[in-house]
Amino acid sequence: MKTDDLIRALAADTLPEAHVSGRLWLVLMPALAVALAALWLTLGFRPDLVQAIGNPVSLMRWVLTGALALVSMRIALVLARPEGRRVVRLWPLALVAGAALAMLTWAYVTTPAEGRQMATVGKTIWTCLVAIPVLSVLPVGALFWALRRGATTAPALEGAAIGLAGSGAAAAVYATYCIEQSPLFYVSWYSLAIMGVTIVSSAIGARILRW
Amino acid sequence: MAGQMDDWGQLLAAANAGDARAYAQFLLAAAPILRGLVRARGGSLGEAGCEDVVQEVMLAVHLKRHTWDQSAPVRPWLYAIARYKVVDAFRARGRRIDLPIEDFVEVLPAVPDRDPTEAADMAKMIGMLDGRSEVIVRKIGLEGATMAETGLALQMSEGAVRVALHRALKTLAVLRQRHIE
Numbered sequence: 001m002k003t004d005d006l007i008r009a010l011a012a013d014t015l016p017e018a019h020v021s022g023r024l025w026l027v028l029m030p031a032l033a034v035a036l037a038a039l040w041l042t043l044g045f046r047p048d049l050v051q052a053i054g055n056p057v058s059l060m061r062w063v064l065t066g067a068l069a070l071v072s073m074r075i076a077l078v079l080a081r082p083e084g085r086r087v088v089r090l091w092p093l094a095l096v097a098g099a100a101l102a103m104l105t106w107a108y109v110t111t112p113a114e115g116r117q118m119a120t121v122g123k124t125i126w127t128c129l130v131a132i133p134v135l136s137v138l139p140v141g142a143l144f145w146a147l148r149r150g151a152t153t154a155p156a157l158e159g160a161a162i163g164l165a166g167s168g169a170a171a172a173v174y175a176t177y178c179i180e181q182s183p184l185f186y187v188s189w190y191s192l193a194i195m196g197v198t199i200v201s202s203a204i205g206a207r208i209l210r211w
Numbered sequence: 212m213a214g215q216m217d218d219w220g221q222l223l224a225a226a227n228a229g230d231a232r233a234y235a236q237f238l239l240a241a242a243p244i245l246r247g248l249v250r251a252r253g254g255s256l257g258e259a260g261c262e263d264v265v266q267e268v269m270l271a272v273h274l275k276r277h278t279w280d281q282s283a284p285v286r287p288w289l290y291a292i293a294r295y296k297v298v299d300a301f302r303a304r305g306r307r308i309d310l311p312i313e314d315f316v317e318v319l320p321a322v323p324d325r326d327p328t329e330a331a332d333m334a335k336m337i338g339m340l341d342g343r344s345e346v347i348v349r350k351i352g353l354e355g356a357t358m359a360e361t362g363l364a365l366q367m368s369e370g371a372v373r374v375a376l377h378r379a380l381k382t383l384a385v386l387r388q389r390h391i392e
Binding site for chain 1: 226227228229230231232234235238239242246262265266269270271273274275276277278279280283287288290291292294295330331333334337348351352353355358373374376377380384388
């Protein structure tokens, strides 16, 4: 086949393909809604949810996880473009990580020495470390589904961005249940759960985001 | 150079809005540049082998054209696709290739004339499509038939031909991928 013949066939195909970002929001929102409903049906929301949102220290868990999700989603969308690897800016991620670290340091300093261990260990480590990855499955899956239509030239990095975005959002969902008060708890264990999901997503991305 | 880039941007923007003529113009302009690059890098593949790679890149450009951000220049986008696919194609043929991006900028359309080479791979892939898809791609590509003519010949509506062609081209890429692995 001559290339000119191929070009004729390609040019005849004018059916438009939806933009990646449009598809992304279309599937991510239902995925998060289902995750939230699943959490409500199984663990339930924390009884003092309204007060928790009113308390700045507690509110930061939604601010941090939400910021992580939004920043990572933005990065994932840039990386979905073939030239994205060259133009992507990763520093906003460092900003979120820095804020989380600042929160952790602040909590460490302001918590009396004898209370630190209890505040860090809390009562729900395993619930947290299991629930966040489980709640991540749908949002991460939705992001993979949408971004497979993209054309990343850095599949492993794109997978990692998807993992951060999906598990960040899942952690924000989980926070509506989480009764632990201290940033010593939530920064430590949320981060660990998010990192686990990110590593797995990166490995998945390296396999399924090739084109 | 900047002027050329703007032209490409206009053509591709019109193409993504559904203008088949602008799209053909864009692809015809991009092909010699891609060919120049592939030949400069992969002379050992022979002319037909190089043309196989060029066609793989063209198909990828086609299937990923919606990933071009209209506010960004076309060339870096096009080169990134080409680079990714060329590396992929050489890897599939058992050759490692190091492809610095600068090479893409320096490459000039080495063969500005019409391409005389027949490439074999794409025809093989088209032969692996289901019967009706194969006929549609052949009629429109090789015979230059219009949608309406193809529809008439196959007793399909024009819209159905459009959808079938769209799917067939996607399938070609999947077949190609499987063929490589």
